[in-house]
Amino acid sequence: MSTAxxxxxxxxxxxxxxxxxxxxxxxxxxxxxxxxxxxxLIMFFVGxxxxxxxxxxxxxxxxxxxDPMFFNSMTTxxxxxxxFGVVMPAFVGLANWMIPMMLGAPDMALPRLNNWxxxxxxxxxxxxxxxxxxxSGGPAGGWTMYPPLTLQMGDSFAFVVFAIHFLxxxxxxGSINIVATIFNMRAPGMTxxxxxxxxxxxxxxxxxxxxxxxxxxxxxTMLLTxxxxxxxxxxxxxxxxxxxxxxxxxFFGHPEVYILILPAFGIISSIIPxxxxxxLFGYDSMVYATASIAFLxxxxxxxxxxxxxxxxxxxxxxxxxxxxxxxxxGVKVFNWVATMWRGSMTFETPMLFAVGFVVMxxxxxxxxxxxxxxxxxxxxxxxxxxxxxxxxxxxxxxIFSLMAATYYWMPKWTGNMYDEKLGKxxxxxxxxxxxxxxxxxxxxxxAGMPRRIPDYSLQFADWNAIASIGAFGFGFxxxxxxxxxxxxxxxxxxxxxxxxxxxxxxxxxxASPAPxxxxxxxPEIK
Amino acid sequence: xxxxxxxxxxxxxxxxxxxxxxxxxxYGDTIDMTTGVTEISRSVHSLHRTIFYICCIIGAGVFAVxxxxxxxxxxxxxAKPATFHESTTVEIIWxxxxxxxxxxxxxxxxxxxxxxxxxxxxxxxxxxxGYQWRWHYDYLDxxxxxxxxxxxxxNAARQRDSGVELEQFEHYLxxxxxxxxxxxxxxxxxxxxxxxxxxxxxxPALAVKKDAIPGFINENWAKIDxxxxxxxxxxxxxxxxHGFMPVVVRALPQDEYDAWVAxxxxxxxxxxxxxxxxxxxxxxxxxxxxxxxxxCVGCHQAEGQGIPGMFPAIAGSDVANGxxxxxxxTVLHGVGDSPMQAYSTRLNDSELxxxxxxxxxxxxxxxxxxxxxxxxxxxxxxxxxxxxxxxGYFSNFNVTGAN
Ligand code: HEC
Ligand SMILES: [Cu+2]
Numbered sequence: 001m002s003t004a005x006x007x008x009x010x011x012x013x014x015x016x017x018x019x020x021x022x023x024x025x026x027x028x029x030x031x032x033x034x035x036x037x038x039x040x041l042i043m044f045f046v047g048x049x050x051x052x053x054x055x056x057x058x059x060x061x062x063x064x065x066x067d068p069m070f071f072n073s074m075t076t077x078x079x080x081x082x083x084f085g086v087v088m089p090a091f092v093g094l095a096n097w098m099i100p101m102m103l104g105a106p107d108m109a110l111p112r113l114n115n116w117x118x119x120x121x122x123x124x125x126x127x128x129x130x131x132x133x134x135x136s137g138g139p140a141g142g143w144t145m146y147p148p149l150t151l152q153m154g155d156s157f158a159f160v161v162f163a164i165h166f167l168x169x170x171x172x173x174g175s176i177n178i179v180a181t182i183f184n185m186r187a188p189g190m191t192x193x194x195x196x197x198x199x200x201x202x203x204x205x206x207x208x209x210x211x212x213x214x215x216x217x218x219x220x221t222m223l224l225t226x227x228x229x230x231x232x233x234x235x236x237x238x239x240x241x242x243x244x245x246x247x248x249x250x251f252f253g254h255p256e257v258y259i260l261i262l263p264a265f266g267i268i269s270s271i272i273p274x275x276x277x278x279x280l281f282g283y284d285s286m287v288y289a290t291a292s293i294a295f296l297x298x299x300x301x302x303x304x305x306x307x308x309x310x311x312x313x314x315x316x317x318x319x320x321x322x323x324x325x326x327x328x329x330g331v332k333v334f335n336w337v338a339t340m341w342r343g344s345m346t347f348e349t350p351m352l353f354a355v356g357f358v359v360m361x362x363x364x365x366x367x368x369x370x371x372x373x374x375x376x377x378x379x380x381x382x383x384x385x386x387x388x389x390x391x392x393x394x395x396x397x398x399i400f401s402l403m404a405a406t407y408y409w410m411p412k413w414t415g416n417m418y419d420e421k422l423g424k425x426x427x428x429x430x431x432x433x434x435x436x437x438x439x440x441x442x443x444x445x446x447a448g449m450p451r452r453i454p455d456y457s458l459q460f461a462d463w464n465a466i467a468s469i470g471a472f473g474f475g476f477x478x479x480x481x482x483x484x485x486x487x488x489x490x491x492x493x494x495x496x497x498x499x500x501x502x503x504x505x506x507x508x509x510x511a512s513p514a515p516x517x518x519x520x521x522x523p524e525i526k
Numbered sequence: 527x528x529x530x531x532x533x534x535x536x537x538x539x540x541x542x543x544x545x546x547x548x549x550x551x552x553y554g555d556t557i558d559m560t561t562g563v564t565e566i567s568r569s570v571h572s573l574h575r576t577i578f579y580i581c582c583i584i585g586a587g588v589f590a591v592x593x594x595x596x597x598x599x600x601x602x603x604x605a606k607p608a609t610f611h612e613s614t615t616v617e618i619i620w621x622x623x624x625x626x627x628x629x630x631x632x633x634x635x636x637x638x639x640x641x642x643x644x645x646x647x648x649x650x651x652x653x654x655x656g657y658q659w660r661w662h663y664d665y666l667d668x669x670x671x672x673x674x675x676x677x678x679x680x681n682a683a684r685q686r687d688s689g690v691e692l693e694q695f696e697h698y699l700x701x702x703x704x705x706x707x708x709x710x711x712x713x714x715x716x717x718x719x720x721x722x723x724x725x726x727x728x729x730p731a732l733a734v735k736k737d738a739i740p741g742f743i744n745e746n747w748a749k750i751d752x753x754x755x756x757x758x759x760x761x762x763x764x765x766x767x768h769g770f771m772p773v774v775v776r777a778l779p780q781d782e783y784d785a786w787v788a789x790x791x792x793x794x795x796x797x798x799x800x801x802x803x804x805x806x807x808x809x810x811x812x813x814x815x816x817x818x819x820x821x822c823v824g825c826h827q828a829e830g831q832g833i834p835g836m837f838p839a840i841a842g843s844d845v846a847n848g849x850x851x852x853x854x855x856t857v858l859h860g861v862g863d864s865p866m867q868a869y870s871t872r873l874n875d876s877e878l879x880x881x882x883x884x885x886x887x888x889x890x891x892x893x894x895x896x897x898x899x900x901x902x903x904x905x906x907x908x909x910x911x912x913x914x915x916x917x918g919y920f921s922n923f924n925v926t927g928a929n
Binding site for chain 1: 745
């Protein structure tokens, strides 16, 4: 198959248009995937710079660097950028690149829509980030945007809502495209239960997006009308209820956190078998576990709201349903360990990041289980313990999975092997600093430090200083990552088609680098 | 084989429990949840420790197997890959076992939760209202109410680049002007609400954290076992000074509490009388100096010289030497987003009259003005009238707590 593909390359009308137009007009899934990935890499540094402002201010007690209001807009923007500008686009980028190649499809099902869903994003983020330079400042009420606080914002609020709507449109279009591709573009013989797990997890994620993004759009629209058109959805003075916003928001927000992690499960489920040289343990149970997590994610939202004064029955329900999520999540972790068991493992950079993911994601998962216990959550809620928890699942979780994916597929994208030694250094430096950064947050949280504060009591000083050192170390370590990518793009040892000894799947049957068009004639899957 | 497996499991369990226990024993109060001083807080704490240990054991077990595999099943040690890739039995076991553990955890958790939500049989009630950025306490059975906010010295120190040595404060950012005073041994009901945005009243030692939601009232309770001072914070992001609205609870034995109530009532009576009577200029200046020392000196400084570039001087100030209206407005309502906050609800009419008179006649300012509490009152009334014609968002709430 791989040789059959290669010669298509030299037909001009199949190749990319020259210059900037190639990127502006492209409908090619690989080009669009690349743009998504580069966009999210840039945003990673934007969001990271905001995190460093936060950690610089928190380095020692007292206010030294920023005004409290600017501090609040940094925490708010950091979250918005990292969630909507980094993790989500990066997963979409990987989906664009890999899903057609994994399914034996020539491209995504809806290529023009694909172009549009990408190009909306830089526009939406320009609007979003421009609020930081407006007189009334960027959004500073937290990324959750709870009213009435969020309604106290100046007129840049309208820009924020506008940008969120556009990001939402982009995500929904991207998801529809992914669903359409998976259902219609599979090569003959590629049954659903033969699809790689990355495809499965993305299919389920796409449904979560389609179901929840409109809910979020509705919530922010109600904020907008409360702010500008005299409605009172969320104002008690007009018969509304501020807590209703929280219910609507978290009905979106909780599935959203699985949107940020399910594709990561897919990536890890591809990488571990490759480097253990042994098939994934419990493929079927992995699919069912993903589906159950997705289902449960719709009935646990109020665990973010245990202090809002819900009735006892609701508190009990949401405690039990939340605890249940740890069952399918546990199954996943056990399956990964069982895949490693009695394999024949090597530890190239993708595998290092994957193993790091399993360990640190599990730590985040266990603290999540602690947070599910309502009486204890009442003490944990809105403290740094929560900050530690979700950063463990999102940074050494989702972000590590993205780095693992980049190292894993980069030889296929560029045709060159990356610098293995630098990759390993990147992993170890990141792992050490990420733990220095987030582990102490458990301690200060339990000891009583609330989140979203620009200054704190002296008893928290030592751990905060350590966390800040971790933050700067982790931040600067990412320059190594950029360097590895640039170096790999420029050249290096040529990659074979197979790339990894234990790799299995259609994407490894095409040439490295993958030609501009792949699988123009569908492969036959036995 | 069996014996060595058993030993390995024991070793993992021991490590996963002993190490965290040692850490907790050594650094308890800087790295872990407080045990607290109520029955509920102790139950919550033991629940927290139990699930923490369970998580440690699970984590250690999973990691032990994984790291053993990483060590033993690597290609460089000549490991040949096995080919097994599924086992329904194993999948069922590792679905059922965690499920059973969860039930074991859910049961005691539900019991504690039910106890927390049992508000019956309370012996007194305090209504707690969150404001940006202070708390208002209203003892519903006693006719006592007051505001509580970050202590003035802390407030000055926390300003950006204040240059104040923070080490001098034992409880930096956790000290208030008026603590909430409560008796021990009584079941106290708290009613939580807010006047502007959502806040959350949190005292870790009481295991009480509840959102204060404008327009709604939430309930909670505590029965404190030991006298002492318990500190907490606002836990829900509430805007610019969210980090600076601490909670301090002073729990007293019943007799001392009764004495405090009596004092507080006497104070209120005197204050009421004071606000009605005519004051002498000298008396206002003398009282005003005290008010200034307690509330304003951190920023405007002892000689009224301020700190150039941050806090304006009162000495020779345009406002303190200019129109009285403007001076009243500045002190009562604060100045926009600047550190100069509104004092209309923090100080009563007599205190406001005194401090303004003081500022207009001290530090070389020689206006000779005398401002009576009744002047402040009529300024407020004028304000109220213009508010009433304004159908703004907050006009539906009773936000002003003028005493
Ligand atoms: C946290 C610091 C801080 C505290 C405490 C404080 N002020 Fe101020 N004050 C300021 C700042 C800053 C300004 C300037 C506001 C502006 O115009 O932007 C100011 C302005 C003033 C002015 C106007 C001065 C001028 O010439 O512009 C007066 C009068 C004043 N304050 C009175 C008081 C009184 C009375 C108190 C105590 C009850 C007090 N302030 C407490 C920070 C403070
Ligand atoms: Cu608050």
